Amino acid sequence: xxxxxxxxxxxxxxxxxxxxxxxxxxxxxxxxxxxxxxxxxxxxxxxxxxxxxxxxxxxxxxxxxxxxxxxxxxxxxxxxxx
Numbered sequence: 852x853x854x855x856x857x858x859x860x861x862x863x864x865x866x867x868x869x870x871x872x873x874x875x876x877x878x879x880x881x882x883x884x885x886x887x888x889x890x891x892x893x894x895x896x897x898x899x900x901x902x903x904x905x906x907x908x909x910x911x912x913x914x915x916x917x918x919x920x921x922x923x924x925x926x927x928x929x930x931x932x933x
Contacts, residue, residue, distance in 0.1 A: 854884045854910055859899060862892025862923060866902040873906035886910030889925055896925035 857872050864872075869887070876885050887903035887910070889896040900911055913927035 852883075854886050855880055856886040856888050856910070856912075857903065857908065858888045859890055859896075860888070862890030862896060864889070864899060865895065866898055869899045869902040870906055873903055873908055877907060884910060886912065888912040891923040891925060896923065897929045900925050 855876065857869070857876055859869075869889075873885065873887075876883075885903075885908045887900055887908045889899045889903075889912075891897075900913075904911070911930075912924060913930065914924045915927050
């Protein structure tokens with residue numbers, strides 16, 4: 852498996868938890884690429900995704916205009932504002 856994801860499917864994590872888990876993932880899985888998938892139930896999906904990037908995560912899940920099975924995933928437009 853080339854990529855392992857840190858997933859917050861309930862949108863319940865805070866940035867400190869993302870920091871902690873990202874560090875644990877990298878320690879436990881040396882050489883693996885780590886991704887992040889966050890939901891926006893507490894309006895923290897973008898902040899938590901950025902926290903993951905700061906922690907070294909380089910695969911990001913996002914949605915275009917909220918399309919998809921679950922619209923609470925972080926919006927791609929937040930990363931590329933017009």
